[in-house]
Amino acid sequence: QVQLQESGPGLVKPSQTLSLTCTVSGGSITSGVYFWAWIRQPAGKGLEWIGRVSTGGNTDYNASLQSRVTISLDTSKNQFSLRLSSVTAADTAVYYCARDLGHQGPEDVWGQGTTVTVSS
Amino acid sequence: ETVLTQSPATLSLSPGERATLSCRASQSVSSYLAWYQQKPGQAPRLLIYDGFNRATGIPARFSGSGSGTDFTLTISSLEPEDFAVYYCHQRANWPRSFGQGTKVEI
Numbered sequence: 001q002v003q004l005q006e007s008g009p010g011l012v013k014p015s016q017t018l019s020l021t022c023t024v025s026g027g028s029i030t031s032g033v034y035f036w037a038w039i040r041q042p043a044g045k046g047l048e049w050i051g052r053v054s055t056g057g058n059t060d061y062n063a064s065l066q067s068r069v070t071i072s073l074d075t076s077k078n079q080f081s082l083r084l085s086s087v088t089a090a091d092t093a094v095y096y097c098a099r100d101l102g103h104q105g106p107e108d109v110w111g112q113g114t115t116v117t118v119s120s
Numbered sequence: 121e122t123v124l125t126q127s128p129a130t131l132s133l134s135p136g137e138r139a140t141l142s143c144r145a146s147q148s149v150s151s152y153l154a155w156y157q158q159k160p161g162q163a164p165r166l167l168i169y170d171g172f173n174r175a176t177g178i179p180a181r182f183s184g185s186g187s188g189t190d191f192t193l194t195i196s197s198l199e200p201e202d203f204a205v206y207y208c209h210q211r212a213n214w215p216r217s218f219g220q221g222t223k224v225e226i
Contacts, residue, residue, distance in 0.1 A: 046207065046218055046219070046220045046221050047164065047207060047209075047218040048218070049215055049216040049217060049218065060214065060215075061215075062215040062216075063121075063214075063215060064215075096163055096164075105154075105169045105170065105211075106152075106154040106166065106169050106209055106211050106216075107166070107209075108166050108169075108175065110163035110164060110165075111163065112162075112163055113163050
């Protein structure tokens with residue numbers, strides 16, 4: 001059974017770059033027709049879809065974040081990552097990674113989430 | 121962006137009662153609408169996808185219906201573990217988006 005686990009700094013300074021990694025276990029990140037996605041949730045608020053990367057490395061981003069976000073694969077480590085530049089307090093949230101079924105369905109397997117706070 | 125509006129914001133019910141949650145899209149999402157359940161401190165859990173398909177392991181008391189712009193999640197008889205926040209989510213249009221959530225409380 002596929003499992004996902006987020007990791008990365010819990011505190012990032014304003015204007016710096018947020019970097020998170022999602023480690024996939026129980027299956028290969030390059031198998032199937034899946035995408036690998038990032039979603040975030042500010043405390044007490046709803047969910048915001050950030051973007052996704054395909055097994056072939058193609059990406060789709062939320063236009064509201066596109067100028068600041070990069071999602072990439074590291075197939076050698078069975079991981080994918082999120083980089084969000086020029087962060088502000090508004091980027092403070094719980095960040096989730098998830099498996100996206102693409103044409104076959106929505107995000108079906110999620111990591112437990114990691115809290116990132118933007119503060120000096 | 122496709123805006124998903126969920127109603128009501130809060131639903132106060134008792135165990136054993138029927139829960140009916142609504143999700144309305146600002147433009148058609150065909151049948152590409154999913155429902156998630158989220159409990160405090162946990163990640164969302166997929167319940168229903170593509171309008172009415174139950175995800176693996178989801179009890180039959182959860183059912184989904186609708187297409188186009190209007191969708192409903194029904195919980196036929198609430199169990200104590202069903203009290204949570206429920207989100208709808210569309211994958212038909214870019215960017216993918218979520219509703220603001222409906223809290224089902226005791």
